Every structure is written in C-alpha cells, then in structure tokens.
Amino acid sequence: xxxxxxxxxxxxxxxxxxxxxxxxxxxxxxxxxxxxxxxxxxxxxxxxxxxxxxxxxxxxxxxxxxxxxxxxxxxxxxxxxxxxxxxxxxxxxxxxxxxxxxxxxxxxxxxxxxxxxxxxxxxxxxxxxxxxxxxxxxxxxxxxxxxxxxxxxxxxxxxxxxxxxxxxxxxxxxxxxxxxxxxxxxxxxxxxxxxxxxxxxxxxxxxxxxxxxxxxxxxxxxxxxxxxxxxxxxxxxxxxxxxxxxxxxxxxxxxxxxxxxxxxxxxxxxxxxxxxxxxxxxxxxxxxxxxxxxxxxxxxxxxxxxxxxxxxxxxxxxxxxx
Numbered sequence: 001x002x003x004x005x006x007x008x009x010x011x012x013x014x015x016x017x018x019x020x021x022x023x024x025x026x027x028x029x030x031x032x033x034x035x036x037x038x039x040x041x042x043x044x045x046x047x048x049x050x051x052x053x054x055x056x057x058x059x060x061x062x063x064x065x066x067x068x069x070x071x072x073x074x075x076x077x078x079x080x081x082x083x084x085x086x087x088x089x090x091x092x093x094x095x096x097x098x099x100x101x102x103x104x105x106x107x108x109x110x111x112x113x114x115x116x117x118x119x120x121x122x123x124x125x126x127x128x129x130x131x132x133x134x135x136x137x138x139x140x141x142x143x144x145x146x147x148x149x150x151x152x153x154x155x156x157x158x159x160x161x162x163x164x165x166x167x168x169x170x171x172x173x174x175x176x177x178x179x180x181x182x183x184x185x186x187x188x189x190x191x192x193x194x195x196x197x198x199x200x201x202x203x204x205x206x207x208x209x210x211x212x213x214x215x216x217x218x219x220x221x222x223x224x225x226x227x228x229x230x231x232x233x234x235x236x237x238x239x240x241x242x243x244x245x246x247x248x249x250x251x252x253x254x255x256x257x258x259x260x261x262x263x264x265x266x267x268x269x270x271x272x273x274x275x276x277x278x279x280x281x282x283x284x285x286x287x288x289x290x291x292x293x294x295x296x297x298x299x300x301x302x303x304x305x306x307x308x309x310x311x312x313x314x315x316x317x318x319x320x321x322x
Contacts, residue, residue, distance in 0.1 A: 008291060012183055013301045015090075016191070019176050020303035022086035023195050026079045026171065027311070030071075033078075037071045069156030076159065076167035087175040095178055099224035107223070110273045115215045115231050116239070117270020120263040122208040129203070139322045140203050161241055165232035172196040172213065173220035173228045181221075184290025189217030191298055198307065201314040222284070 045060075101107075130140055177192035193213030197206045212235075220228035243262075247255045274281065298304060 009297045012297045016298045016301040017303040020307050022083045030075045033075050067153050069159035072159040076163045080167050083171045083175045087179045091178045103223040114270045116266040118211045120267040140319050161237035169229040183294050185288035187290030187294045198311040201311045203315045
C-alpha cells in the first residue's frame with residue numbers, strides 16, 4: 001500500500017466512523033425519548049389513578065405510544081440537530097442543496113416511477129420470507145404491519161407523512177451522503193443507502209430501505225435534495241396513509257388486488273424507463289465512480305460494522321412464534 005492509499009484509508013475510515021457514530025447516537029436518541037416518555041406517562045397515570053391494574057396500565061400506555069407520533073416528532077427534530085453537529089464542518093450549504101441537473105417534468109416522472117416501481121418485488125420478497133417463516137412456526141407480521149400500516153392519529157400522520165421524511169432525507173441524503181461525496185458520488189449514495197436501510201431495524205423494511213435509498217440518493221445527488229424529500233413525502237403520504245384509508249372500506253382480498261395492481265403498474269413502467277435509459281444510467285455510474293478501495297475501507301470501519309450488526313440483530317426481534 002503506497003502513501004496515497006494509506007492517507008485515503010485513514011481519512012475515509014475516520015469519516016465513515018464519525019458518520020456511523022452519529023447515526024448510532026441518533027438511533028439511541030429514539031430509545032431515550034421513548035423511555036422518558038414511558039416514565040412520564042406512567043407517572044401521570046399513577047397520579048391520576050387511572051387504573052389499579054399495573055399490567056393493564058402499562059399495556060394501555062404502550063398502545064397509546066404506538067398510536068402517538070409526538071415522541072417521533074421530537075426525535076426527528078433532535079435527531080437532525082444531532083447529526084448536523086457531527087457533519088456541520090464538512091459540508092457547505094451550497095453543496096448540501098446543490099444540483100447537477102435541473103428536474104424537468106419528464107425526469108420527475110421517470111425518477112418517481114422507478115422509485116415506486118421497486119415496491120412490488122420487495123413486497124413479494126417480504127411475502128416469500130413470511131411464508132418461509134410460517135413453515136417453521138414463526139411470523140414477521142408485526143414488522144410488516146409497522147412497515148405498511150397507516151397512521152392512527154393526527155400526530156402520527158404528521159410525522160410519517162411530512163416531518164419523518166424530511167428529517168430522514170436531511171440526515172441520509174444530506175449530511176451522510178454529502179459528507180462522503182468527496183470519495184465518489186456512487187460510493188456516497190451506496191453507503192448512505194445502506195445506513196438508511198439498516199436504520200429501520202425491521203426485517204421487512206431494511207432491504208427495501210436500501211433499494212429506496214439508492215434511488216433517492218441518485219435523485220438528491222443529481223437533482224437536489226428537495227426532490228428526494230418530495231418523493232419520500234409522496235410515498236409515505238399518498239401511497240401509505242391516503243391509499244390505506246381509501247381502500248379500508250373494502251374486503252382484505254379487494255384491498256390486496258388494488259394495492260398490488262398499483263404496484264404492478266409502477267413496476268412495469270419502471271422496467272420500461274430503465275430499459276430505455278440504461279445507457280444513461282451506465283454512463284452516470286461510470287462518471288460517479290469512487291476511489292479504489294473505498295468500499296473495503298468503509299465496510300471494515302468499526303462503528304459502521306457495529307451499527308450494521310446491532311441493527312440486524314434488533315431487526316430479528318419482529319420475528320415471533322405464531
């Protein structure tokens with residue numbers, strides 16, 4: 001290894017470790033907020049003597065926290081601030097919001113179609129995993145419900161449809177991706193996508209999150225983060241909350257046909273777009289090529305490995321006996 005490679009390795013691993021540590025602390029922040037909220041809610045319930053049954057009281061508190069988005073709203077704001085503290089000296093405002101190419105109507109629909117088109121194969125993959133688990137007497141339906149279920153309260157709707165997507169894009173397509181851009185745009189997109197997917201700590205969502213992160217990363221890198229924010233909001237709002245509410249009056253079988261029918265249309269259209277623009281995509285990947293050895297150095301970084309392993313273990317918690 002020559003001197004230049006040694007300098008690259010040291011600097012890249014330092015940056016990846018710093019970013020990974022920021023993401024880890026961001027994840028821990030949610031646990032702290034939820035824990036503190038549980039304590040506050042418990043104290044209030046005891047003071048108000050809402051129930052003499054302690055077990056029932058904690059079950060009710062847990063149900064209310066699942067439905068409420070207040071804790072997540074607080075987490076989103078503090079989380080963005082926390083990650084910003086780790087990266088503020090490494091990214092300029094111009095770089096953060098910069099764009100290489102203007103987003104026109106044609107590009108918008110192409111990118112959005114590809115973004116939505118990845119949902120069908122990963123939804124089918126999730127169904128296959130569930131079927132496989134069922135053969136051994138296990139299920140991951142709880143994780144699937146979290147991933148696809150609509151919001152139950154106004155505060156949760158505001159979080160999942162607006163504040164959450166904005167916060168996640170600022171962190172992963174903003175601070176994380178732009179901090180690594182100097183090592184290659186493709187590299188920055190891939191690492192930010194991996195961190196974004198693993199962050200969900202959910203067997204159902206993590207793999208989809210990585211694929212979605214690749215598309216959103218391309219959009220943010222090429223057209224500006226404001227467009228990846230918009231795509232993320234449209235997905236969470238229109239195709240999660242609004243669509244779930246729109247089909248809720250139908251039977252389960254009809255809901256499945258409608259939802260999978262929409263995903264199938266996007267999937268076919270996405271395939272057509274990628275087939276027609278394959279040379280453009282190939283050239284863009286070559287143009288955005290990373291420095292040699294970047295992935296090897298990144299995936300041997302201590303804090304990145306800790307985050308991936310810990311999140312993977314936590315993601316298995318959604319698997320339970322039937």
